[in-house]
Amino acid sequence: MKVFLQKKLIFTVLFVGFNLVFLQSKTYESQSRFITLNLGSPTNPSQIVLNEKGYWNQTYNTSGDYRWLEFGNFKFSHVLNAFGGNDVGGGMSYWDGFTYSTSGDNTNYGESGSSSAWVEEQWGCMPGGGIKTDSNGNVIKDESGKVLVEKGNPYLVAYWGYWIELMEGGAPCLQMKFADGKEYKPVGVYIANHPWPYYGNIYGDGFARAFDQEGDIFKLLIHGMNDAGEPTGTQVEHILAEFKNGVLIQSPDWNYVDLSSLGTVSGLYFTMETSDADPVYGPNTAVYFCLDKLQVMSPEATTAPSRPTGLRGIPTENTIDFSWTVSDSSAGVRGYNLYLNETFVAFEETTNYVFTGLQPYTQYQIQVEAIANDYTPSEKAGMSVQTTDVTPPSMPANLNGTTTQYTMTLSWGASTDNVAVTEYHIYLNGERQKRIYTTNYMLTGLDAGTEYLVEIEARDAAGNRSVKASVYLRTMGLPTDLPEASRRLAIKVYGKFIEIENAQDRILQIFNLKGQIQLSYLLPPEGKSVIDISGLPQGVYLLKTGSDTYKIIKQ
Incomplete structure (x- = not known):
């Protein structure tokens, strides 16, 4: 019973995923290793008497005879710390732990x-009743996956007596132990919101404020116990209510909570957390929840499923179609866990899964493990798959260039690509000349006064090629005052010297390719002449005498 310093917490969750759990299949029922809580068969007390409101009439009895409620091998604590003395219930002073109810009042x-009105109305549950099952004990759901309920079906109401537990060092008041004293592996449990905190989160109450602040949250924590x-x-951790993105989210239905990660335990205990709490007195949110259909399995050794084999991955730019062969296990195989780069992605019941939303031309590590019906995993099998890239870069934009007599300076706008442009290729008159990694380049060694077709092509790492950008450019011609080279002039070049014979004029001039005079000589009237050109830099020059012009190369 909630009588003092009651605080509220936030937790409203729409559960998705793992709806297909225990009690969904007769296969589980046929395996003796699985034990499911059956509230319709109490063993201690052997008969649960209800009062007019539909809850256990000994809820407020804190005597030692009523410390535990037992249903087969499941024992649930009731006023475990004897807070309130040996009250036999007449005073309705206090209770905590678990109690039995068929009220279904929401x-x-x-x-x-x-x-104050809630004190006498603590026995309901938001779904409106206990879980409905078929003749084999399987949970019945509608087409949307919602768990069906039936008014009058039993469930457990839990109240966390945090004060005696946290403030006075008492034992956890919400405990579940096994009557045979053995260890078991929890599989899962169904949890529902209790009406008191559910409506308190919406409207507030005498202790708690409404959940209307970003980050408000109400949680149930289920712990393993040795x-x-x-x-x-x-x-x-199970979220019962949360105010997120301006909306209060909390479920009025029974929701399945997977407990397989708890491992092998001797029991469980439950605590709660709320964002609406006093630093001294604890939660303001009403710390109640409802519970049913807890399932565990005995931890006796079983054979893990065989490691999946025959892995095959067929990639596209953004997907990998992954398949494998069927695994087997003595406990049966319920499905497969899929991992991408060591991160869990999905649970799949077939032997095929398509990874989507991937990046093109990217290496991915894919793993699969088989999961037995007793939740024992196989050894993971994995492979590396690279997605494809068939999208070419865009055409380089705004290709242009400037020329001299023997060079072209080119520039263009960068191409784009779905992954990245890695390089550019330059073509001259259809022949590839150069591979570069920038968006500008100078071509040299060209012929003066000549038109060229220049093309630029972008490529990516996968080798995809863009449409070529193209432009026609003409190099500048030679100076117009320099005549073409003549064969009448006999010239020989010997390293640093030039030997000249048959000069048409006594004046000899040497020009660079820009038409600038570099040397000038007065030749003798006849015979051969030797000219020292050691002072000229290496390169190509034009030698002119009279009407004769000759191209020479200084080494």
Whole structure:
């Protein structure tokens, strides 16, 4: 019972994923290793008597005879710390832990600024009843996956007595142990919101404020416990309510919580967290929840599924179609876990899965592991697959250039690509000349006064080629005052010297290719002449005498 310093917490969750769990298949029922809580068969007390409101009439009895509620091998704590003394229930002073209810009442008993009406109405559940099952005990769901309920079906109402537990060092008041004292592996449990915190999160109550602040949250924490009653260090977190992106999210339905990550335990204990809490007195949110269909399995050794083989990955630019062969296990195989770059992606019941939303031309590590019906995993099998890239870069834009007599300076706009442009190729009159990594380049050694077809092509790492950008450019001609070279002039070049014979004029001039005079000589009237050109830099020059012109190369 909530009588003092009750605080509220935030937790509203729409559960998606892992809806297909225990009690969904007769296969599980046929395996003796799986044990499911059946609230219709109490063993201690052997008969649960209900009062007129539909809850256990010994809920407020804090005597030692009522410390545990037992249903087969499941034991649930009830006023475990004996808070309130040996009250036999007449005073309705206090209770915590678990109690049994068939009420199914989901009415809002809250009043503005008051919680007093809730004290006598703590026994409902938001789904409106306990879980409906078929004749084999399988949970029944509608086509949307919603768990069906039936008014009058039993469920457990849990109240976290945080004060005696946290403030006075008492034992965890919400415990579940196994009657046979053995260890088991939790599989899963169904959890539902209790009406008190559900409506309190919406409207507030005498203790708690409404959840209307970004980040408000209300959680249930389920912890593993060893045979000494100590935490195993494993826990599962279930969000009951959350105010996120301006919206309060909380579910009025039964939701399945996967407990397989808790490992082998001797029991469980439950705690709660809320963002609406006092640093001294604890939660303001009403710390209630409802529970049913807890399932565990015995931890006896089983054969892990065989490692998946026959891996095959067929890539496109953004997908990988991944397939493998069927694994087997003595416990049966329920499906496969898929991982991408060591991150879990999906659970798949078939032997094929398509990874989507991938990046082109990217290497991915894919792994698959088989999961047995007892949740034992196989060894992972993996392979590396690279997505394709068939998209070419865009055509280089705005190709242009400037010329001299023997050079062209080219520039263009960068191409784009779905991955990245890695290089450019330059073509001259259809022949590839150069591979470069920038968007400008100077071509040299060209002929003066000549028109060239210049083309630029972008490429990516996959070798895709863009449409070529093209332009016609003409190099500048030679100076017009220099005549073409004549064969009448006999010239020989010997390293640093030139030997000249048959000069038409006594004046000899040497020009660079820009038409600038570099040397000038007065030749003798006849015979051969030797001219020292050691002072000229290496390169190509034009020698002119009279009407004769000759091209020479200084080494």
